[in-house]
Amino acid sequence: MTSRPGDTIAVEAIDLVKRFDDFTAVDGISFAVPAGTVLGMLGPNGAGKTTTVRMMTTLSTPTSGTARINGFDVLENPAGVRRSMGLTGQAATVDELLTGRENMAMIGGLYGIGRRELRRRTEDLLAQFSLTDAGDKTVREYSGGMRRRIDLAVSLLASPPVLFLDEPTTGLDPHSRNELWDVLRGLVDGGTTLILTTQYLEEADQLADRIVVIDAGRIIAEGTPLELKTQAGAASLVTTLTHAADLPSAHALLAEVSDEIFVDDHARTLTLPAGGLSDLTRVAQLLDRSAIAVDDLSLSRPSLDDVFLSLTGHRAVADESSADLEGVDA
Numbered sequence: 001m002t003s004r005p006g007d008t009i010a011v012e013a014i015d016l017v018k019r020f021d022d023f024t025a026v027d028g029i030s031f032a033v034p035a036g037t038v039l040g041m042l043g044p045n046g047a048g049k050t051t052t053v054r055m056m057t058t059l060s061t062p063t064s065g066t067a068r069i070n071g072f073d074v075l076e077n078p079a080g081v082r083r084s085m086g087l088t089g090q091a092a093t094v095d096e097l098l099t100g101r102e103n104m105a106m107i108g109g110l111y112g113i114g115r116r117e118l119r120r121r122t123e124d125l126l127a128q129f130s131l132t133d134a135g136d137k138t139v140r141e142y143s144g145g146m147r148r149r150i151d152l153a154v155s156l157l158a159s160p161p162v163l164f165l166d167e168p169t170t171g172l173d174p175h176s177r178n179e180l181w182d183v184l185r186g187l188v189d190g191g192t193t194l195i196l197t198t199q200y201l202e203e204a205d206q207l208a209d210r211i212v213v214i215d216a217g218r219i220i221a222e223g224t225p226l227e228l229k230t231q232a233g234a235a236s237l238v239t240t241l242t243h244a245a246d247l248p249s250a251h252a253l254l255a256e257v258s259d260e261i262f263v264d265d266h267a268r269t270l271t272l273p274a275g276g277l278s279d280l281t282r283v284a285q286l287l288d289r290s291a292i293a294v295d296d297l298s299l300s301r302p303s304l305d306d307v308f309l310s311l312t313g314h315r316a317v318a319d320e321s322s323a324d325l326e327g328v329d330a
């Protein structure tokens with residue numbers, strides 16, 4: 001989503017820099033996030049995502065530059081910033097030895113939420129995150145997915161308009177990840193602005209309106225998921241034939257559309273660069289008029305993984321086993 005005049009900017013990073021001794025972890029990061037949208041900060045381990053989030057949430061002082069959350073400057077009005085945002089980080093904020101409800105009561109007390117209001121919000125949030133039944137169990141007994149959900153529920157107690165999520169699904173199984181994505185989509189539908197860091201290209205693709213790709217403390221690309229994928233290369237049109245014997249005649253037929261056809265005998269596919277839907281229609285018509293049987297015809301964009309590779313020369317695939325090490329840098 002592009003920002004238009006009149007859009008309220010909920011979150012702004014202004015040339016943020018963070019140096020640790022002579023090492024520059026964040027090297028001049030700027031972006032603006034319209035209210036009610038999702039910004040994905042995508043980058044591999046060590047890119048500077050957590051350090052950026054820590055500066056934007058008043059947990060760490062920028063070496064230079066600043067950030068504004070809901071109009072409040074992190075340097076000039078850190079209290080205003082803290083009132084405006086929630087953070088779920090890699091280092092969980094919940095107490096393992098307390099139950100879900102006790103955690104909510106403790107954090108709600110810190111926010112100064114009145115007792116009746118707190119009870120109402122606690123039950124609403126537990127229900128929203130499917131934790132009503134688990135509310136009286138200690139968090140130590142929760143599964144990984146339940147822990148992320150209680151962490152998120154706690155950070156939503158004060159109904160912040162802006163929510164920072166630092167790798168919310170790292171280490172979760174695909175089912176829990178999907179569940180959490182649904183919860184996050186619900187929050188955005190309700191008007192919350194999300195800043196989400198992730199190493200997962202699919203996650204940014206699924207959730208983000210705009211993505212900034214971060215590598216070695218700098219933004220190396222930004223745009224909508226589609227813009228980034230388009231930037232990485234043209235789409236390709238893949239035709240899968242029913243019979244490999246038809247490959248030569250199909251090749252001759254499709255030569256009308258492109259002279260760059262890649263034939264894979266084993267997969268029975270013909271792949272050609274495609275400008276868009278018009279090429280798809282043309283290929284479908286040509287095949288339809290011939291007697292060639294087709295199993296599948298598809299237009300595919302490059303994945304965000306291809307995007308990262310083309311931008312940086314290295315893959316950004318998260319190693320699942322590194323999830324446990326994530327707390328170390330917090």
Ligand SMILES: Nc1ncnc2c1ncn2[C@@H]1O[C@H](COP(=O)(O)OP(=O)(O)O)[C@@H](O)[C@H]1O
Nearest residue numbers: 020025043044045046047048049050051052329
């Ligand atoms: N407190 C610190 N002292 C020194 N180096 C740090 C500190 N925190 C982070 N770093 C370094 O800064 C870089 C960026 O880290 P981080 O922001 O945690 O990356 P990401 O969250 O993208 O994985 C890493 O090289 C990390 O080792």
Ligand SMILES: [Mg+2]
Nearest residue numbers: 049050051090
């Ligand atoms: Mg991190």
